[in-house]
Amino acid sequence: MDALDGQARREAILARLGGTHTPVSAAALARELGVSRQIIVGDVALLRAGGHPISATPRGYLTERAPGTARTLACVHPPEGMGAELYAIVDAGCEVVDVIVEHPLYGQLTGALRLRSRYDVGQFLEQVAANEARPLSDLTDGIHLHTIRAFEPAALDRAAQALRALGYLLEEGTGPEAR
Structure with missing residues (x-):
């Protein structure tokens, strides 16, 4: 995948996390988006600071869902x-x-x-x-x-x-x- 600009990359991260119920590691996101793991960590920090409910678990990132x-x-x-x-x-x-x-x-x-x-x-x-x-x-x-x-x-x-x-x-x- 061609490298995306920051905003497009963060939107892609949100779409990826929103489409799964299992954790996605920063390394996996980095591979998928063609950037370093550290770029992903920074993007997720920006998304969280912007109010997006993303949890960092020992197995990767998840968006918050509260069923039940x-x-x-x-x-x-x-x-x-x-x-x-x-x-x-x-x-x-x-x-x-x-x-x-x-x-x-x-x-x-x-x-x-x-x-x-x-x-x-x-x-x-x-x-x-x-x-x-x-x-x-x-x-x-x-x-x-x-x-x-x-x-x-x-x-x-x-x-x-x-x-x-x-x-x-x-x-x-x-x-x-x-x-």
Whole structure:
């Protein structure tokens, strides 16, 4: 593809992201549009600053769509419980939209996840292992929030019940001080 001017390239990025429900990496967009990955990163930053709802996930960019019903769950578990937690949520029929922690210096830190299936969770956990990354919840003694989304409210209840069964749902009397 011939290189596009900046505005045409940003319109192409929006069209590409709007036409898929799966993440598209900056490298893939760069190949498709004949520019460097850094140009794409800059274009996406400009689009986001202009009000376009684009999320950066560990697997690439997505445009924000909010079908279904969302709920925020407070969770607590050791780092080795992350896989069981994420699998429990997607197995209940929910998407793990993000993870949120409250940092004493920076305030709320949010990491976009957009995990919708066991495959997505497996890919995410492989990236964690390959990068020797620690979860955001390490900053808060395992306490964190997840926004979860589902088409049916019963799936949200199933996810909460699954986390409760694992001992990972943070409820009154279940926090680190109660352990």
